[in-house]
Amino acid sequence: MTTLAANFRDRTAVAAWTREHGVYVALVLLIVYNAIATPNFVTVDTVQLLFSQVPPVIIVALGIGTGGVDLSVGSIMAIASAVLAKFVVGGTPIGVAMLAAVAAGLLVGVFNGLVVAFARVQPIVATLGVLVAGRGIALVITGGALVELFVPFFKTIRLGKFIGVPYVMIVAALLAVAVAFLVRRTAFGYRLLAIGGNRRASVLAGLPVRRTLIVVYAISGTLAAVAGVIATARLRASDPSYIGLLMELSAITAVVVGGTSLNGGRVRILGTVTGAILLQLLESTLVSHNAPDSVARMVEAVIIIAAVYVQRPARSSR
């Protein structure tokens, strides 16, 4: 009897632990697999490559992780890239141009927030409109063409390293810390979790729901714009029809795999970062084992389902 009860408790404990830490376990497993099965995996180059590829996804995912489904992030990246190109071509110093690009993202984010907060349009629909219109706006800004950019500073973004760690990864890490601080240590963060958990109750409790929502989408837009600048620097060009394409799906996947609930009320920053790294590593693993792109996509689908399956609530009541 007692053993049975203990056994049962163990099993629920194991399930709970997996639910909390599944993404870390998966990452460790994938690293171990690679260390054994992939030639030349355990090198500094591998880590550096990974860390230079993954930051845009991390940065965008940080925004989605706090704000919920924001489908417009890919288009915001394109807008930021187009604004950057416009200013650089116009002869503006690169620093100012980058600020303008990020400000453009902030603006679009505020617009999203206004639509969600005041018109109370559902986030998916509001940001869907911006997803469609935003890429069009980006194309209008550059005149529909790819704009090659010759900016020395882009080389620093692309290749610069601090004690071996790419600058972009440091930026992503700092942003992750900043977002974590915002969510865990400020009144704004508590409001955010409360509103995510139950918007109506938050309204009744007198929380400034609208202001919080606007700030959330402003953050998401700003982060997407930062990712757009990085993507532009890596491409050495602004290509609004390509930059940030399908980024909303990659970022949402990273967020979900990392254990954040898209219904709100639970934010996992480290999980999101780990989720993004896991997906990037998975992709490069499949590439290095010559798996075709089609197989990579199917594997990714299975991983997404597995991730939400192990993280589903213990009691299956909604």
Next chain:
Amino acid sequence: MTAPATKQQKPVAVAADHGGREAARARARALTSLISRNGAVAVLILVVVLGALIVPSFGKPDNLRNVALAASFIGIIAAGMTFVIICGGIDLSVGSTYALATIISAMYAPRGSFIAVLYAMLAAGLVGLVQGLIIARWRLPAFIVTLAGLTGVRGLVYYITNEGNDHPKIEGRLAFEALGTGSLATIGTPVWIMLLVFAIGWWALNRTPFGQSVQAVGGNQDAAELMGLPVKRTQTIVYVVSGLCAGLSGILTTALSGGGQEARIGDAYELSAIAAVVIGGTLLSGGVGSMVGTLAGVLLLFVIQNLIVQGANLNSYVQQVVSGGFLLVVVILQAVLSRRTGTSET
């Protein structure tokens, strides 16, 4: 959410017993319900009439026929999507499922029309069934499950087309090509098939027990469960319906074009279909929606696009801005209108 008031056939009659103020409120609700249900129809009529007056080339029968034909593929997908969204879910996988059916029906064309259509529909239905089972049985969020479906099924499409390098074509003439290329009363068969799908969809949604449970489950899943409705079965079936609709649309595409499509066909179709459903007045929160609205929503999307091309001679990216902006305007208006009379809660 106060969905029940808008869901009943005659909310005014129901509420009339509770005194004047209640009745007035119910009338106001009924009015908003009417607007949000038929707003898209009204706007469609307005846009078509104005468009025909202002842009002469738009009103030509040939042009209108082409608009209807172009709209029918997304239209059929949106009909299935309407069921899913009313049931409280969402289906992001339809674009990929559509591509799967397009490719499979062309691939199996050498084995005859029947096999080609059957295999394509089976594959599309199976995609819907698997997703529906996962969502209903494991209670996983539909957005994520069908997002995985979008990725995975697209991967499958690339897999069976040799990483997108094969473009299976129909050699010679096949019977099922008539589904796409034929016409009745000068209007292409895909348009008629779309209308048929919407007619069946309207009947299933409004006149059958299945439709009742779709609306009940979307309105309040827990209440539907307590009422003893087959919640899980209903949830599973709507995704099968959505998959089959996407499959049918894919088959018609192959029938019309004779195959040879790229593996990336149908990319972002899920977004157009969702936009059409939302413009049609169906709430993403579930429980409330209309087939007629979705039909008007689809036609509206394509009419606006066509008007931009015919009238303003704008390039494709300005078109994108206009269609995105149009979608935003419609959803904001809907949200504001429905809030004013209190049919929607945060």
